[in-house]
Amino acid sequence: MTHPLSIFVLMVVALLVPPTWATSRGGFHDIAPKGIRVDLFHVDYGGNFTKLELLQRAIKRGKHRLERLKAGDVLAADDGSDELQAPVHAGNGEFLINLSIGTPTVPFSAIVDTGSDLIWTQCKPCTSCYNQPTPIFDPSKSSSYSNLPCSSSLCKALPTSTCSPDCEYLYAYGDYSTTQGVLASETFTFGSKITVPHIGFGCGDDNEGKGFSQGAGLVGLGWGPLSLISQLGAGKFSYCLTSLDDSKTSPLFFGSTASFGKGLKVGSTPLIKNPSQPTFYYLSLEGITVGGTLLSIPKSTFALKDDGSGGLIIDSGTSITYLEEVGYKLVRKAFVSQVQLEEADASSTGLDLCFSLPSDASTVEVPKLVFHFNGADLDLPAENYMILDSSTGLLCLTIMDSTGMSIFGNFQQQNLQFVYDLQKETLSFAPVQCDQL
Incomplete structure (x- = not known):
């Protein structure tokens, strides 16, 4: 057979139907009754690459990811102390999402990754931050920002954390990139109309490595309690990835919109x-x-x-x-x-x-x-x-x-x-x- x-390959040009936006009900972020749709775009979007070149770049990015996932490594803090030792997570996703954080909102793009849980972005004042394409988030200018206490359930869900006195984290990824900072709560906005308050995220002021330079952080979609899907309480999510060399975006759905059409x-x-x-x-x-x-x-x-x-x-x-x-x-x-x-x-x-x-x-x-x-x-x-x-x-x-x-x-x-x-x-x-x- x-x-x-x-x-x-014949390239067919089609109109992209605008997404249908819904508004979160707040509470424990149970968005299932209305759902959310956002769009993903590939990290090499807009680059002048052939399909094979796109795949080669992706394989190169994923090499360390694969090895570290299999090895189940543990990464120690840079100062050699035993205070923070972090299990290595996947990281280095291949798709980005546009969203905003804070009040007033600050737009940024982040890698979307089903292989990790933590949501994080770079925060001022940065002791060590990589160059990102959008302004670094300044929590002191947001009226909806607050640090999460060590007693919070999300702090307890971190694989690695310390208290001094806020909940501090270290999260490590497969290419040896790390993010370190304070676990906090903030309002996130998806698109222009979907506002979800009290999302727990890592406010990273010490972020090292080359794994995340395409965006300004990461949105984890894993099965753990820290991930966006768990915090939204959506119950289910769905995505549909366009071809690697397609210029069109890929839809990502949360809640009731995460369903199939008829006749499939x-x-x-x-x-x-x-x-x-x-x-x-x-x-x-x-x-x-x-x-x-x-x-x-x-x-x-x-x-x-x-x-x-x-x-x-x-x-x-x-x-x-x-x-x-x-x-x-x-x-x-x-x-x-x-x-x-x-x-x-x-x-x-x-x-x-x-x-x-x-x-x-x-x-x-x-x-x-x-x-x-x-x-x-x-x-x-x-x-x-x-x-x-x-x-x-x-x-x-x-x-x-x-x-x-x-x-x-x-x-x-x-x-x-x-x-x-x-x-x-x-x-x-x-x-x-x-x-x-």
Whole structure:
């Protein structure tokens, strides 16, 4: 079984329908009755890059992220003391969101990351801050700002905190970037009409590393209590990522707007919690089919182990899919045997498996790729796992190997709507043209 994959892509220009805004009801931020929609844009938005170059940049950004996620490292404070030691989180997402903070509002952009929880931005006075594209937030000029006490539930939810006397935090990310400061409460504004008060966030006055220079902080969408989705009390969220080289934004929904349209073929699989990694959204991957062949991957390959290792997470901030080595080798072998093209040197691409395209080719047949999750099969379109580069004449598989953890990346998620229902603990998905939502 094969998919036709066109060498030349026709760019279709469409009007982006303006988002429907809703107003928060406040309280514990239960926005479910009306919902929220915001738009995401890729961190390389506006850059003059080919699709392969965009992917190469994303893979480079995610290299340390992957390694640190698997290692479960702990980062100590710079001064060598034992006062603050922070477990390493994902960080370095691939998508940005525009929002505002404070009263009066100060606009900024932040990385959106399903692989971490903390919401934070850089704050004055900065002892160490990186250059950001918007003014740094000055809490002394906001009438809605307040520090959170150490007795607050959000302070207690921090993986690393101290009291002196306010709740101080250290949060570390996979590329060795860190944010350190005071946990505070502030009003956040999404778009121009959605105002949500009393959001707990990190007011970072010591932020180091190169991982966040595209924006002015980060918005965590993980499963933990510090994340935006948890603080909103929305119960569910949804996103639909446009193609990597698409200039259109990707919609992100919270609450009642996080739902599917009519007539879609929706699959649903359980979300699995890992007490050792409570932020991540784990899925049960039970098998993989390439072409018409169900691969003989041992069932234990992608299983979450009792000690918290292994398993497969779905992650918006990791560019491509990384499969446990045993499973990946069988996937690779199947593609080599089924793609009727000569294998090429892939070292220049940052990927592992590439094929040489005939100079006169306009289309090429590639094997179908199906991920068999518990309760649902995800039949990926060819453009979600193969990438064509006409300048080099290469056709490459956008999946690589890993050890210790598998990740279902955002390249594989293009033009699929995903709904995370945290109450039912399910992930549902359906093929959708994301720029038309």
